[in-house]
Amino acid sequence: MSKSQYEESDLLLYFHHNSLYSQKVIMTLYEKGINFKTHLVNLASNEQYESWFLEINPLGEVPVLVDGVKVIPDSKRIIQYLEDNFSNGYKRLLPQDDRKLDVIALRDDIDSLPIGFITKGAPYHTDYLLNSKSPFLPSNRTFMMDAQSRRCQIIQKAANDNPLVSDILLDKAYQQHKFQVELKSVQNYELALERVDEVMNKIEAVLIENNKDNPKEFVFLFSNELTSADISLTVLLVRLDQLGLSHRYWNATSLRPLIDKYYCQVKQRDSFKQSIPQYGSVADR
Numbered sequence: 001m002s003k004s005q006y007e008e009s010d011l012l013l014y015f016h017h018n019s020l021y022s023q024k025v026i027m028t029l030y031e032k033g034i035n036f037k038t039h040l041v042n043l044a045s046n047e048q049y050e051s052w053f054l055e056i057n058p059l060g061e062v063p064v065l066v067d068g069v070k071v072i073p074d075s076k077r078i079i080q081y082l083e084d085n086f087s088n089g090y091k092r093l094l095p096q097d098d099r100k101l102d103v104i105a106l107r108d109d110i111d112s113l114p115i116g117f118i119t120k121g122a123p124y125h126t127d128y129l130l131n132s133k134s135p136f137l138p139s140n141r142t143f144m145m146d147a148q149s150r151r152c153q154i155i156q157k158a159a160n161d162n163p164l165v166s167d168i169l170l171d172k173a174y175q176q177h178k179f180q181v182e183l184k185s186v187q188n189y190e191l192a193l194e195r196v197d198e199v200m201n202k203i204e205a206v207l208i209e210n211n212k213d214n215p216k217e218f219v220f221l222f223s224n225e226l227t228s229a230d231i232s233l234t235v236l237l238v239r240l241d242q243l244g245l246s247h248r249y250w251n252a253t254s255l256r257p258l259i260d261k262y263y264c265q266v267k268q269r270d271s272f273k274q275s276i277p278q279y280g281s282v283a284d285r
């Protein structure tokens with residue numbers, strides 16, 4: 001059953017401004033024109049491990065969408081839920097024709113990049129970074145590394161305090177410990193950045209193909225209509241830019257220039273300004 005645009009919204013999104021997964025969901029909600037309410041979960045003070053939030057998501061992660069009695073964690077599931085349930089009178093972000101599989105394939109390529117690893121590893125590999133921006137300014141790096149090194153302990157404590165979800169959290173603490181060791185390896189970091197290079201090559205090729213009939217006009221990845229793949233690409237570009245990695249992947253003249261053009265133009269969209277606090281007014285919500 002799909003919902004109509006005129007129904008009163010009872011959607012509630014638990015989110016954090018600087019969470020890339022939250023940004024993806026917020027941009028999706030704005031692009032589709034869906035009304036929603038928000039609840040900020042303060043990740044900096046580890047509010048995600050408080051008992052009230054673990055009852056909503058035992059993994060202690062945002063975003064989570066609550067629609068009446070339905071609780072939907074995980075950005076990928078939320079985006080699918082929104083596309084399935086808000087189709088009547090709302091913009092579709094997946095084409096209805098045979099381009100749908102191409103959109104999903106490219107979106108999955110983008111979504112499977114190790115961007116969490118690249119983000120959390122950045123303060124340990126500063127030689128790669130140039131012109132980092134808020135919220136990843138050089139002055140925040142010590143805070144990020146401290147927060148990273150305390151994570152295992154915080155998750156373990158949450159596991160002890162919340163026996164009903166302790167198995168899930170102890171597994172997360174174990175994964176976190178391995179992650180923490182891998183983060184510090186330059187080889188691992190370089191490999192993660194190379195995976196982004198491969199996907200960026202694909203994206204530049206798609207943009208060249210779709211621009212060839214219309215070089216002056218801006219086109220999205222697959223047509224003149226923005227799709228779910230464009231949202232995944234947009235938040236990825238923001239994150240690379242804020243970390244100080246854009247110089248490795250694109251510029252206006254000699255390195256994947258269509259990605260540069262794409263990024264400049266997508267930043268003008270209202271949904272972008274609503275989703276990325278450093279560019280808009282999301283903090284006022």
Ligand SMILES: N[C@@H](CCC(=O)N[C@@H](CS)C(=O)NCC(=O)O)C(=O)O
Nearest residue numbers: 019020021060061062063074075076
């Ligand atoms: N697979 C999840 C990942 C969500 C996720 O990693 N969220 C991060 C913020 S970007 C989080 O809440 N981290 C808090 C923590 O793990 O302590 C999704 O796609 O939504």
